[in-house]
Amino acid sequence: MSERYLIIEGARQNNLKNINLRLPHNKVIAVTGVSGSGKSSLAFDTIFAEGQWRFIESLSTYARLFLEKLDRPDVDAIHNIRPSIALEQQNPVRSSRSTVGTLTEIYDLLRLLYSKIAKPYCYKCGREIRMWDTSQVVAELLEKHSGEKAIILFPSRISLEELRKKGFYRIWFDDKIIDISQDSDNKELNKENSEYDIIVDRLIIRNEPRLSDSIETAWREGAKKIKIILIHPEQDSKYTFLRFSSENICDYCNLEIPRPYPLLFSFNHPIGACPECKGFGNILTYDEDLVIPDKNLSLYKGAIDPWNKPAYRWWKQQLIKNAFKENLDINKPFNKFTEEEKTILFKGTKSFYGIQDFFEELESKRYKLHVRVFLSRYRRPITCSLCKGKKLRKESIAYKISGLDIQELCKMPISDAIRFFGNLDISPFERDMSKEILRHINLKLSFLKRVGLEYLTLSRDSRTLSGGEYQRVNLSNQLASFLTGTLYVLDEPTVGLHTRDTEIISKILKELSELGNTIIVVEHDKKIIESADWIVELGPGGGHMGGEIIFSGNTYDFINKDTLTARYLRGIDKFQISNNIKILENKASVQKLFLFGAKGNNLKSVNLEIPLKALVTVTGVSGSGKSSLIVETLYRALAREFRTEKDLPLPFESIEGKQYLKGVKLISQIPIGRTPRSNPVTYLKIFDQIRKVFSEQREAKAYSYGPGFFSFNVTGGRCEVCKGAGYQRLEMYFFEDLYVKCEGCNGKRYKPEALRVTFRGKNIEEVLNMTVDEAIEFFHDIHSIREKLVLLRDIGLGYIRLGQSSTTLSGGESQRIKLCSEMINVLPTDKRSSLSKLSKIRSKEFEKGYLYILDEPTIGLHFNDIKALYNILRKLVQAGNTILLIEHNLDLISASDWVIDLGPEGGEKGGHIIFSGLPEEIVNCKESYTGRYLKEHYLKHSPIKSCSL
Known part of the structure; x- marks a missing residue:
């Protein structure tokens, strides 16, 4: 009986408070709670980490010499744990050589398919190149030219003397037959290295052994090239030339193309990559x-x-x-x-x-x-001018299936690729030869569609995928693998998905569990939580206020409990919106920004209208064109106008109303730093002030330690073994590189001399390990530090540690840290050193006239945390700024002033603005999926609107 449960005893990882837990196997388990309550500590840092450790134990002794230095999770015991796979939200891909096709291994299958059944076409004349054998040539002649007189020849450059020795005495030269049995005085014939057409036989085309024997002789002597002259003296054109080759050689241009094999279609290998751009495109x-x-x-x-x-x-x-x-x-x-x-x-x-x-x-x-x-x-x-962005050499793209080369196929949206393979017209022999390859391709494509990614193309760079898209690509890979007896740990798989699509993810998680897998999903989405078999809620707060099990049990029991999440699910706690915003009575007086004729990617010559000094939400199903319109067109166009961005926007006609703006800022989910040295306090310039505080202590002054001495980025007080990183990298060659705790400083980053300096009983390393909530109390009387930390807490990040590596932050956490930075930066200079609590900051103290664009700022936020985010956004709007959100959260959509909905579907069926207006009015738009789900939301919550335009 106990083997049916995953049993955790005494888990104390991070802020977990010695918790005990029993989780059923082969079920979908939702782990929820407010930000910082310990969800990731339980799911990833404890359960998944232990599963990984058990895997490491199965490796060789040599590998364990290195791996044993890694920390195990702080837990007394975990029983009945299965092999674990984590599907995290972060996209770790940085190489431009990785694409959706290579990430899913569909491109590898396509390379194999093209090497099996693709047909070559001459890249000079465009004609199909065909490889022939004797039986095919005979069949072709009997079918089309039976009974005609013919001469069978082969091209050769050997001397006339050698030809005579081989028994060939006639050649075709200058449109006539010439006898070479005797030496000739013809200077053209006697030129060195001249090419002749040697006559093998003259015959009438009939189904006789003589025909195939003569062709076989011509193949053998002519280096696999033969010519056949059809003679018809009664016609104006007395001769017709037919050319055949057993290699990929164009009969008209004499252009030879190498035989196909998988590496020829790889843009990551010199054999297949374009020589000009080296496969980058x-x-x-x-x-x-x-x-x-x-x-x-x-x-x-x-x-x-x-x-x-x-x-x-x-x-x-x-x-x-x-x-x-x-x-x-x-x-x-x-x-x-x-x-x-x-x-x-x-x-x-x-x-x-x-x-x-x-x-x-x-x-x-x-x-x-x-x-x-x-x-x-x-x-x-x-x-690239040579390959036209196709990444491959011209010999590679000469091969086509149903008229498409491999890169043209990869540039199709996945939905179109599925139709392409469904209607693939190939011969029974080709289908039989490639049926297993086609089965795997169709399977993987169908799973990508099922996880809501049918709008992607296989040629899309992996590094451009959002965290949610990257996670769903990995989820589709797992579906296609049909593993059983596995423990999956997922981090918000619904990120980036419209409410319509979250139902699909819920069904997929159910399917995985029915195969005999245990699914642990860290999630805030209502539909995923409600559809789970088992729910674990942690809390009651974040950071040191969390880490306790508030509830663990089946979904039915959870809904009726009095927990924070359960109250939101039942509609008892609602996302109430303050009604203190000044109502704009006259629509005509509202300043607006217009973008005309946007037609990049799948956009259908869209005209966009954005009311300024308002909270505007852009919605739509996945792939409907939201990012193409807002980020790749509007933002890039405005950023180039304000000279803050160099990337070219997607095609559009014009922009009007930019004179009302001071600037535009994109607050994205890209990590705040690319190295583990970057962390929240360095990004927000708080660490400078913390180092200054330590340099002012008595012991620091005695040894003349300045602020730089307490930096882990420069020589001074940092550990020189790890250069202040706290860890050392071990190259594993056949495995991913490992990072182990530095033996010189035991992961503390600093020398003993720096750690001896304390402030209020804490050294610099202990301060960096504090959470934001703890640091606010610790620096309670140092306003230059405390008030910036208050901003982090008020935006729902009170649980993160000051020195937490930026590479471990989720996309949503990075985005909210950037938002804090903007809150600090837009305050007048004289206010920055004396910030009061966010709720007390007067709107008029902010700089005005900026357009802020945020892509899904609610990622990783509990229902309760969205309130804090909304308050910050409202402060910026009240100050005279414009907030433009790409968002799927129904609470935030209903709380916005204006909604722009794209659709109606994703991919080619999207790219239209199907609604633009008040949130209350979108419920009447029959084409809008957002309106349909928002109508249900209104029936449950009946929100109080803040303003109307």
Whole structure:
């Protein structure tokens, strides 16, 4: 009986308070609770970590020599744990060589498929290239030319003497048969290395052994190439030439293409990769718009941006000094230059060095890191001119199935790829040869569609996937593997999904459990929690106020309990919205931002209208075009206008109303730092003040320790064994690299000299290990530190540790830290050192006129935490800023001032704005899935609206 349960005894990992738990196997278990209550500590840091440890125990002794240094979870015992697989929300992919196709291994299957059944086409003339054997040539001749007179020949470059020795005495030359049995005086025939068409036989095409024997002889002697001349003297054209080859050689262009094999279709291998772009599909080039961002400036006033930097002013001076020699007016705005003048400026002359000379000089110093960083500011990727972005060499893309090369197939949305393979027209022989490959391809594609990713393409770079998309790609891989007896731990699999699609995820989790797997899912979504077989709620608060089991039991019992989550599910606790916002009575007086003719990706020439100084939510099912419209078009277009972004926007016609804005800021889920050295207090500049506090202590002054001594990024008080990282990297070669605790400092980052300095009984390492909530109390009288920490707490991050590595933060946590940074930055300078509690900050103290774009800010937030987020967003709106959210959370959608819904479906069936207006009005839009679910939400919650436009 006990084997049917996963039993946890005395779990104390992180903030868990010695909890005991029994979880049923082969069930879907939802772990919920407020932010920082210990959900991840239980699911990932305890249960999954123990499962991983047991796996490590099964490895060789050599591997365990390294792995035994890793910490086991702080728990007394865990019984009946299964092999564990974690599907986390973070996207760890940084390489541009990884795509959805390679991540799911569908591309590997496609490479195998193309090597089996793809047909080659000449990339010069476009004709199909066919490989022939004797039986196929005979069949072709008998079918189309039976009874006709024919001459069978083969091409050769051997001498006439050698031909005679082999018994061949006739050749076809200059449209006639020539006898070579005797030496000839023809100079053309006697040229060295001349190619002749050697006659094997003259016959009438009949079903006789002579025909196949002659063709076989021609194959053997002609290096697998033969020609057949059909003779019809009664016609104007007396001869017809037929060419056949047993290799991939174009009969018309004589172009040879290598035989197909899987590596030929790999853009990650030199055999298949485009020689120009090395398989990336694009090439970095210097962008005139980045080099000369303000074309209204003259050369004298600094039009060439890189030459304004102190280190490179000599380049500007030599241009100013010598420009007159080429009749260049240094006081004329760049936008008035002729094309000839621009060419002179960029290429340079004998009189002065040009912009290209400058970059070529720096390219020779690319081995220096700061030079590479500097050059990257002025470059952008452009599509490779050789492969046209297909990443492969021309021989690879010459192979096609049903008229599509492998990259054209990969650029299809997954929904279209499913239809392509469903209607695939191939011969019975080809289908039989590839049936297993096709079965696996169809299976993997269908699972990608089922997890709500049918709008993705197989060519999509993995690094561009959101955390939620990356997790669902991995979920589809697990579905396709059909594992049993496994423990899956998932972190919010519904991230990025519309309410319509969460029902699909719920069914998939059920299917996995019915296969004999245990599913533990950390989740805040109502539908996932309600559909779970077992629910565990942790709390009651976050950080040191959490870590306790509030409830553990079946779903029916949970719904009737008096816990925070259960009250939200029953509708007792509601997302109430304050009614103190000034109502904008006249719609016509509202300032608006317009984007016209957006048609990138799947957008259908969309016209977007955004009321300013309001909380606007953009909704729609997955793949409907939300990110394409808001991030890749609107944000990039505005960011280039305000010179804060260099990426080109997707195609659009025009923007109106940007004069009402001071700037635009995208608060994304990209990690706040790329290395473990980055953490919340370094990002928010709080660590500078903490180090200053320690440098002012008596012992620090006695040894003249300045603030820099307490930095783990520079030499001084940091541990020099690990360079202040706290860990050391072990290269495992055949495994992923491991990070083990530094033996020099035992993971504390600092030397003993630095750790001896204390403030209120705590050293610098102990302070970095404090949670935000603990640090607020610890620094209660140091306002420059405390008030920034209060912002973190008020946005729902009171549980994170000050020194927590940014690489361990979820996308939602990173996004909220960035939002805190913006809250600090938009305050006037004289207010930043004396921030009061967020709820007391007056809106008029904020800077106004910014457009803030946030992509799903509710990720990782409990229903209760969304209130705090909403209050912060409202503060920014009241101050005169505009908040534009891409969001699926019905509470936040209903609380917004304006809703823009895209759809009606994802992919090609999306890309339309199907509604734009008040949240209350979208419920009447029959096309809108958002309206349908919001109507149900209103019936349950009846919200109080804050303002109307």
